Amino acid sequence: MQRRAFLVCSGSAMGLAGCGFALRKAPNFAFTTLYSGLPESSPLGVELKRSLQSGGKVRVLSDGRQLNEAQVILDVLGEQREKVVLSRNASGQVREFQLRTRFRFKLRTPAGKELIPETEITQQRDISFNESAVLAKEAEENLLYRDMQSDIVQQVMRRLAAVTEL
Template identity: 40%
Template sequence: MQRRDLLSLGAVALLSGCGFELRREPDYHFKTLALTGFVPHSPLAQELRRQVLRSPLKLVEDPNRADVIIDVEREIRDKTSVATTTAGQITEWQLRLQLDYSLRSAGGDILLPRTELRLTRDMNYSESAALAKEQEEASLQKAMQVEAVGLLLRRLAAVRLSA
């Protein structure tokens, strides 16, 4: 056995002994979910739908037939200049994703009061690499969107319906 194999085997043994476990899909305590309040063609709603399709949850259109309803009050994507040169050229942007939502049951019980989810990313900018920076911005926006959906799904996993 090579030294590298022994080191790998040792690392696996150490990690398994300390309780390390890869993140797995969350367990939900309800079966159906409805989405309300998203703007039409919202990229965040599309990502949420895509992730829910990979889970055991069933997405329903009629909120009255859902166990849990996500009510989105506000979804904002924002881009603000953070730093400029003395000539007024922007050298750094801050990208923001804001989502205000609440969770309720079909019976109207509040499961999670209004919650504010805020994500930000800083991005350096250069006019000479404008096209590359445009692609970087799209990539950062997508990453924030995926992270927001992941956070939302983990919060959904913590929801317990009263019997």
């Protein structure tokens, strides 16, 4: 019985290895130091900094005096959250909102060479609204904003990893 279980497990492992399956690894960046002017109060900036430093290969500088130590500069051109009414009922009460998050940035060297041109990443989610569950809907809204923020951070990380040479 043990032999059969071993054969089944090893057969599954070989099948996964043969198909090219691999767990996602931390990206390799072409730089080791990055300057970012994102404010410390920005939740997106905090998550982006944490994601960049989690691999242990990139040091994120945020002090303006360290600007000349950085190999690349991440210029944040805008970070914006919006809440737009999508629909109303017959009496004019809001029934549905659309939440949007926009993040605009570019990446350049200290000498001014543009590595990633001005880019805008936009995320949006629809959320229903009910006056009798305002607190629950507010919590759901915050959760959706956090989810969009994580998506944006992952997209920025992939774009930064796509830079192959400085």
